[in-house]
Amino acid sequence: MKRYEIRIAGFGGQGVVTIGKIVGLAAALYDKKNAVQTQSYGPESRGGACKAEVVLSDGEIHYPKVRSADVLLALSQTAQDVYLKDLRPGGLLIIDPLTVVKEAPRSDIRVVKVPTAEIALRVGNKKFQNMVALGVLYQLTKVISRESLEKAIEETVPPKTLSQNIEAFQKGIEYVRE
Amino acid sequence: MSGNDHSAFEPLLTEEEAKKVVRGALPPGDYYLFGSDACVEGAIFAGCRYYAGYPITPASEVMEKAAERLPQVGGRFIQMEDEIASACSLIGASWAGVKAMTATSGPGFSLMMEAVSYAIMSETPLVIVNVQRPGPGQGYITSSQEDVMQAKWGHHGGGSLIALAPSSVQEMFDFTVEAFNYAEKWRVPVILLADETVAHMRERLTVRSKEEIKIIDRVRPQDLAIPYEKYLPYEGYEGDVPLMPAWGDGYRVNVVGLVHHPDGNVTKYSPEMHLACVERIFRKIENHADEIAQVEGSFLEGCRNLVVAYGTTVRSASEAVEELRAKGRTDLGFLRLKTLWPFPENKIRSLVGQLKNVFFPEMNLGFMLHPLKEALRDRVQQFIPVPCLGQLHAPDQIIGKIEEVLGK
Numbered sequence: 001m002k003r004y005e006i007r008i009a010g011f012g013g014q015g016v017v018t019i020g021k022i023v024g025l026a027a028a029l030y031d032k033k034n035a036v037q038t039q040s041y042g043p044e045s046r047g048g049a050c051k052a053e054v055v056l057s058d059g060e061i062h063y064p065k066v067r068s069a070d071v072l073l074a075l076s077q078t079a080q081d082v083y084l085k086d087l088r089p090g091g092l093l094i095i096d097p098l099t100v101v102k103e104a105p106r107s108d109i110r111v112v113k114v115p116t117a118e119i120a121l122r123v124g125n126k127k128f129q130n131m132v133a134l135g136v137l138y139q140l141t142k143v144i145s146r147e148s149l150e151k152a153i154e155e156t157v158p159p160k161t162l163s164q165n166i167e168a169f170q171k172g173i174e175y176v177r178e
Numbered sequence: 179m180s181g182n183d184h185s186a187f188e189p190l191l192t193e194e195e196a197k198k199v200v201r202g203a204l205p206p207g208d209y210y211l212f213g214s215d216a217c218v219e220g221a222i223f224a225g226c227r228y229y230a231g232y233p234i235t236p237a238s239e240v241m242e243k244a245a246e247r248l249p250q251v252g253g254r255f256i257q258m259e260d261e262i263a264s265a266c267s268l269i270g271a272s273w274a275g276v277k278a279m280t281a282t283s284g285p286g287f288s289l290m291m292e293a294v295s296y297a298i299m300s301e302t303p304l305v306i307v308n309v310q311r312p313g314p315g316q317g318y319i320t321s322s323q324e325d326v327m328q329a330k331w332g333h334h335g336g337g338s339l340i341a342l343a344p345s346s347v348q349e350m351f352d353f354t355v356e357a358f359n360y361a362e363k364w365r366v367p368v369i370l371l372a373d374e375t376v377a378h379m380r381e382r383l384t385v386r387s388k389e390e391i392k393i394i395d396r397v398r399p400q401d402l403a404i405p406y407e408k409y410l411p412y413e414g415y416e417g418d419v420p421l422m423p424a425w426g427d428g429y430r431v432n433v434v435g436l437v438h439h440p441d442g443n444v445t446k447y448s449p450e451m452h453l454a455c456v457e458r459i460f461r462k463i464e465n466h467a468d469e470i471a472q473v474e475g476s477f478l479e480g481c482r483n484l485v486v487a488y489g490t491t492v493r494s495a496s497e498a499v500e501e502l503r504a505k506g507r508t509d510l511g512f513l514r515l516k517t518l519w520p521f522p523e524n525k526i527r528s529l530v531g532q533l534k535n536v537f538f539p540e541m542n543l544g545f546m547l548h549p550l551k552e553a554l555r556d557r558v559q560q561f562i563p564v565p566c567l568g569q570l571h572a573p574d575q576i577i578g579k580i581e582e583v584l585g586k
Contacts, residue, residue, distance in 0.1 A: 021380060025210045028382045035210075037380040040320065062497035063573050064379055064490075159194060 001033065004056040004143055005066045008133075009083055010075030010099075012041055012050040015130030019073070020052030022134060022152045023144060027056050030148035036064040049078055056143060071141060073133055074100055075116070094136055096129075112140060112176065119171050128161075128168035135172020146173075199250050206387045213350045213377045214239035214281075217307055217370070218247055220354030221279050223385070224393055226305070227253035228271040228278040230264045232286060235319040236374040237309035240281035261286035265293030268304040272297075273433055275424025277358055281307035284317060287325055288332070294367050295333035296435045298459060301412070301420060303361035303396060305354070307370040309377040310541075312568050320568050321374040323489055323541035329369045330519045336456050338463035340470060341369040341519040343489035347381035353516075359394040360470065364462060365419050371518060373541065375490045375570045396422045399429050406430075412455070413440040418462035464520050471522030474514045475529045477503065481511030483535045483584060486550060488515040490570055491539050498576035507584070518546065523553040532557055537580055539564035539571045 006023060010016045017039045024037035034057050041050045053066045068088040074080040074095045080102070087093060089108040097113040104111055114136050120128040131153070138149055150166060157165045191199070203223040211219070217240055221229075229244040241257075248255040254271075258264040264280045271278040282290060287308045297304055308329065312322040325332075329341045340360045344353040350372065357368040399409045399421040411432040412420050420440075423429035432442035437452045463470065477499065478484075487495035492514050499512045513529065515522060536558050538547050544563030551561055564571065564579045 024380050028210045029208060034382070035380075038375060039378055062493045062500070064375065064381075064493055065570065065572075067573065 001056065001058045001143070003059075003061070005069045006054045006056070006071045006073070006137070006141075006143075007051065007066050007069045007083055007086070008053070008073045008075075009049070009051040009079030012048045014050070014075050015127070016050045016075065017041075017052045018156065019130050019134050019137070020054050022149065022156050023054045023056075023137070025155060026144045026148035026152035027054070030151050031144050033058060033144075034061050036061050038064050049076075049082075051079070051083075071137065073137060075129070075133065076100065077102060080104060092140060094133065094140065096133075112136070114172070114175055116172070119175060120168055123168045123171060124164050128164055131165045131168035132172035132175070135169040135174075136176050137172075138169075139173045139176045202251055203388075204385045206385050209383045209385065210380060211347055211351075211383045212239065212243075213347045213372070213379045213381075214309070215243045216347045216350040216383050217281070217354045217372070217377070218243040219383075219385070220351035221277075221305065221358065222247060222251055222253075223351070223391070224277065224355045224358035225395070226277040226279050226358060227251065228255075228268070228276045229253070229280060230256045230258050230267040230271070230278070231280045231282065232258055232261050232264050234261075234283045234286045236311055236377055237281045237283040237286070237307065239377065240307055240309065244279070244281075261289035262293065265290035265304075265306065266296075268306075269293060269297055269300065269302045269433070272302045272304050273425060273431060275427070277303070277305075277362070279305040279307065279354075279358075281309060283309050283311045284313045284322070284325060285315075287328065291328075291333045294339070295335055295337070297367040298333065298337035298339060299335070299435050300433050301365040301422070301459060302367070302433070303358075303365050303422075304367050305357045305361055305370065306367060307354070307372060310371060310373045312541075318568055319374070321490065321541055321570050322568070323371070323373060323491065324545070326371060326488075326518055326540075326542065327545045329371055337459045339367050339369065339519060340364065340463065340517070341371050342516060343371045343518055344376055345488075345490050345492040345514075346376065347379055347383050350376060351383055351385070355391060355393070359392070362394045362396045363419070364417075364466070364470070365396065365422060366459075366463060369519075371489060373490050398423050398427065400427060404429075410440045411442040412438055414458050414462065417466060418458050467520035467522065468524050471517040471520050471525060473522045473525045473529065474516060475511065476514075477508075477511045478513070478529055480509060481530065482509040482533060483507075483537070483580070484511045484513055484530060484533050485537045485539070485576070485580070486513045486515065487539055488518060488546065489541075491541060494571040494573050495539050495576055497573040498580070501573065502577060502580060507580075510580070515546070521549040521553065523549070526550070526553050527557075530554070530557065533559070535560045535562060535583060537562050537564055537576065537583075539566065539576050539579075541566055541568075541570065543567075
């Protein structure tokens with residue numbers, strides 16, 4: 001695999017960094033790819049803009065951040081507004097239509113809308129929104145194996161909520177498979 | 179610090195979590211770690227058992243990890259009232275015979291300067307991690323390389339110290355180990371000049387075995403069987419470094435911040451003894467710069483234009499160089515400074531010949547360009563700073579500058 005860039009953006013508290021962390025962990029330790037994950041956020045402790053990036057490659061990764069994203073997962077309107085320009089032509093935009101209400105003003109990309117928060121609520125808590133999004137990301141890109149991702153989820157989330165996290169991840173996969 | 183029950187200092191863990199606790203340095207293997215965590219693990223690997231600090235974005239994660247890990251390995255963690263106290267307490271810990279570290283960022287680093295100076299004069303080994311953020315003032319909380327000059331010149335008075343600039347999670351571990359080795363070997367404060375990007379980055383870390391990584395401990399007078407009455411606390415032995423006992427070892431422990439004689443005596447002042455004292459603590463670092471300072475070059479054969487970088491900027495710069503070389507610009511070379519202080523002048527001069535242009539991307543307004551200009555004063559036609567504030571350079575920014583000067 002040549003360089004593959006994923007950007008995840010939303011509000012602080014949506015689990016944006018956790019998605020990045022799990023993708024990176026799964027790729028670097030279990031799929032034996034090179035993976036660098038970076039993150040940025042404002043001074044606010046919650047509610048501010050939040051962004052995580054993962055760069056995957058079979059070769060060495062120099063620049064650790066996104067240059068031209070293959071995927072943008074936008075969980076807030078601001079996230080889409082600010083980062084859409086860095087999505088490469090033919091790239092994939094994943095949004096939650098409940099929070100991202102404006103149509104993406106580009107015709108050269110693929111847009112997939114998934115009500116991640118709503119699906120998470122059906123699993124039991126809106127907090128699992130990020131796992132639904134991770135499932136969607138997996139199913140639409142297949143850049144990391146499902147086994148590795150599930151192992152990384154197990155490694156990362158609190159043991160008490162593991163089954164619900166995995167369920168949310170599966171619901172995400174099923175939603176875009178149908 | 180063995181034989182004590184440290185469980186009282188540990189956070190409450192569930193049974194499941196307690197089973198996962200590693201009661202020592204990370205065992206060899208592959209990990210996927212956060213840069214700040216790798217720094218703390220490197221410190222523990224090197225033998226650090228004391229951390230005192232005060233939180234500040236973006237260095238707080240180092241402190242959080244230290245708070246979690248040090249009690250687990252029989253060390254001590256203290257949150258101090260401020261950065262002045264943090265740095266001062268490292269001096270005390272170090273003289274008690276313990277390897278000690280703190281982490282901070284810009285404003286906190288400024289507050290530590292007095293203790294850095296005292297540690298230089300008293301020749302106290304310690305490690306200060308500066309996860310740099312932009313300034314001046316409170317500046318912002320993102321990435322920066324604006325404290326590179328402060329690291330060397332921020333403290334009052336003369337003397338010298340060592341500063342390293344890591345660019346990856348692996349180096350957050352490796353360079354922290356090296357920082358402790360340098361601190362112990364040369365009895366000097368060592369600054370790890372990290373930045374927000376590398377401290378908040380996750381990457382694979384390979385931990386090698388204790389057999390593969392050399393750990394250096396300070397040489398004590400008892401190691402050389404120096405008789406108590408013959409021991410001089412501030413007489414340089416091999417490499418101009420004095421021997422350092424800990425309190426309780428039996429030797430006279432003399433922690434001195436005033437100009438002193440080799441026996442630690444601060445009376446009988448003369449300009450000659452002043453010169454001898456300060457000149458030695460300067461010389462022990464600067465005269466060994468070739469041994470201490472590390473640089474790394476690539477594509478230097480036939481190189482007419484050079485890109486120089488250090489710290490996380492290395493990642494953007496090397497990407498830019500490789501991309502331009504692939505497009506046919508094969509006269510473009512790359513030089514990476516691993517050590518910033520002492521400045522690796524001889525090593526740089528031994529690696530490069532006559533050059534047309536030197537491009538130097540830095541997350542500041544061109545600070546390290548000054549010692550570089552001095553080092554290559556007779557070799558370069560034009561020095562070109564490529565500044566970026568508040569975030570890591572995008573490779574396109576560096577490529578753009580190079581193409582602007584050299585043409586597409």
